[in-house]
Amino acid sequence: MVLIRLVGISVLLAACQTVAETTPDTVTSAFWQAFIAGNLKTAQNYVTKDSQTSLATDEASKFSLVQIGAMTLDGDSATVVTMLSQNNKKVSFNTALLKEDDVWKVDYQQTRMNISMIPFQGIVNELQNIGETFGEQLQQQVPLIEKGLESFGDQLKRQLQDFNKALEKSQSSQKRVEHS
Incomplete structure (x- = not known):
């Protein structure tokens, strides 16, 4: 029983x-x-x-x-x-x-x-951390980059204006020579 x-x-x-x-x-x-x-x-x-x-x-x-x-x-x-x-x-x-x-x-x-992927997880985490750090640093540099681009654009405009003036001067000088 x-x-x-x-x-x-x-x-x-x-x-x-x-x-x-x-x-x-x-x-x-x-x-x-x-x-x-x-x-x-x-x-x-x-x-x-x-x-x-x-x-x-x-x-x-x-x-x-x-x-x-x-x-x-x-x-x-x-x-x-x-x-x-x-x-x-x-x-x-x-x-x-x-x-x-x-x-x-x-x-x-x-x-x-x-x-088996566990040892590589540390590497992946490190790469993510590096990417995040790079992203943060890039984000901090964006205003400086924008200012640099703006300054470069201003310089380029001035140089184009100077080039146009020089071109106009050259054309008017050439027209005077042709008329003479």
């Missing part, structure tokens, strides 16, 4: 667990918790068929804690902001998910690509 109750409770808990892990964020959380714990069999249940062979235990040992952030849905695909702790450093990236047979699954191949 006790055995039947235990089996019943186990089945009930398993059913609740499956129902609870139906959204991209809950699937992401369950996947990463299993992955970090080194339970690749369980983790494989949460990944797409194409990604199942990509899981490796050596990658799992790098991380110690997972936090889930914002979720973005786009039809049959989704992303979940994921933060993993690695040697007391937090690493943030998007976990990619796809709907496979009406069930959300982690696209681990895409997620690995997102993780």
Whole structure:
């Protein structure tokens, strides 16, 4: 009797667990918790068929804690902001998910690509900062540039006027020579 109750409770808990892990964020959380714990069999249940062979235990040992952030849905695909702790450093990236047979699954191949881009994110951020700084400095220089262009335009006008006067003088001198 006790055995039947235990089996019943186990089945009930398993059913609740499956129902609870139906959204991209809950699937992401369950996947990463299993992955970090080194339970690749369980983790494989949460990944797409194409990604199942990509899981490796050596990658799992790098991380110690997972936090889930914002979720973005786009039809049959989704992303979940994921933060993993690695040697007391937090690493943030998007976990990619796809709907496979009406069930959300982690696209681990895409997620690995997102993780591999993390070192380049610093470079991208630096380039953005440089671009912003350049933009701010350029914005500060715009009034000086405008004044310089205005001054150049004034000088050009004067030179054109002087050239016209010299041309008129030359033409009137030439007409006097022709009349003489």
